[in-house]
């Protein structure tokens with residue numbers, strides 16, 4: 001009976017006639033573990049679609065209710081915690097795997113003839129995936145999410161001539177409000193996923209059309225004139241059917257990946273929701289998801305004159321640069337040993353990413369609003385004048401940016417031994433006039449306060465015993 | 475060609491094909507336009523709409539102390555009924571003298587993060603990339619290219635009122 005049903009389905013749908021041959025297409029025998037990242041990216045996308053559809057059945061994409069619905073999903077809904085967690089870690093997995101897959105393809109130069117379009121469609125997919133990650137973060141619609149829209153709108157506003165229109169399009173009006181969330185929701189669940197489906201379809205079709213590339217060999221440069229013939233010749237001799245000889249590795253790897261996603265969702269859980277999204281609440285510190293930290297770091301370190309160019313130029317140049325890779329060279333060597341520059345690019349990119357990510361996380365450029373007053377063991381003085389100076393150092397905001405013996409922010413220079421470097425007069429000038437990246441405090445300090453602060457700062461030397469009275473400039 | 479009438483038929487066949495191709499393409503374009511244009515207009519409308527700025531009451535005049543800078547909340551220009559709390563905007567309001575108020579936008583002019591007023595230091599500080607402003611909104615330090623934007627404030631019938639306005643976009647205010 002079941003057999004009969006299957007036969008009917010098979011006959012009418014053409015599974016054995018059309019789909020099986022596709023699945024069993026011959027692939028190079030050496031397509032081993034190197035090749036599992038693409039299929040794992042696809043698998044992560046499937047995780048995203050399924051968990052996303054599930055979430056959308058409860059999530060309310062409206063400015064008034066989105067946050068509450070997320071709180072409900074996370075705390076009350078059956079398995080809501082798990083599904084939200086899977087969607088979050090699935091997104092992380094998808095971004096990571098897409099980048100790893102791309103790095104591998106680049107290192108092996110699989111983008112060369114005749115697979116240029118495979119690469120180009122992949123680059124477009126990468127940017128759509130990043131767009132998904134970004135819009136998804138905003139759908140969390142907590143204070144952080146709302147402020148991130150603001151930052152995105154401000155960045156978009158820097159586009160020459162049409163910037164203002166773009167950011168108003170993103171915000172759905174002149175401010176971030178009810179219509180903004182609906183827009184991001186539509187982009188996140190309809191437009192970008194549609195693009196991904198179409199892009200993945202094209203990407204897979206191109207794989208079938210041109211075949212999976214072989215492992216690069218130093219003695220086998222790509223010569224477009226003869227490549228196809230040679231490739232097919234080699235496949236005929238040594239190829240194996242994709243299903244199941246090569247496919248099992250993809251399946252095993254994807255299974256591990258999904259297990260990791262589920263594991264993270266269970267044991268670590270979805271990211272905590274921030275405070276409710278009241279744009280009038282100013283106590284927010286917008287921070288993107290971790291794979292964007294590097295960009296955050298770049299933005300923070302740039303001199304202001306360059307900033308607009310980088311904000312706009314980096315994504316555009318990055319996209320164009322990646323897109324044209326196969327046009328720059330689609331023939332010649334594929335082996336990494338023959339392409340030292342490609343290897344260097346990958347090493348440089350990976351290092352920069354790691355360094356900037358760490359830097360982005362530590363965010364030393366940001367004033368630290370939560371600094372505590374300096375404890376007595378740091379103040380080290382019984383003189384009430386000096387003690388008050390230390391209190392003022394925090395109250396007047398100096399400690400937000402400057403660090404004294406491990407207390408305070410890191411945006412400005414450390415003050416732990418400032419007494420060695422500057423004398424009274426110099427300190428007074430600095431504080432009164434400000435300087436590069438430091439506000440002037442002349443109008444907000446009384447003479448008395450200024451003296452106390454300077455007294456305290458002068459005790460910051462290598463010799464804790466020294467008192468301001470001994471300062472020669474006094 | 476004219477003396478050879480029978481070859482006319484393939485030519486007219488080709489003409490017919492050419493015409494039908496054009497017809498199909500043209501009509502498809504028309505269908506496409508009819509389907510997409512209303513939607514595109516619908517989606518883009520808010521980009522070009524100029525919502526009327528309105529005055530919002532903040533509170534009684536005597537709730538504000540002269541010389542103090544406080545944060546205030548009010549409904550923004552485009553408050554849809556379903557926006558809930560996200561229809562709220564904030565501002566920093568200072569009573570300068572008996573009748574005079576200044577209100578600053580809370581959006582940092584660098585990339586729009588919310589600036590905090592630090593009372594003792596008389597500075598606005600931004601949590602994102604270290605932007606700092608003096609009490610008059612001028613840039614004191616960090617990356618912001620311009621002073622804090624201001625709202626218009628007035629006192630009417632014993633109430634302080636603020637005029638809503640668009641988010642100040644750093645390089646492109648006047649769109």
Ligand code: FES
Pocket residue numbers: 582583584585586587600601602603604605616617618
């Ligand atoms: S947004 Fe305020 S300093 Fe960058």
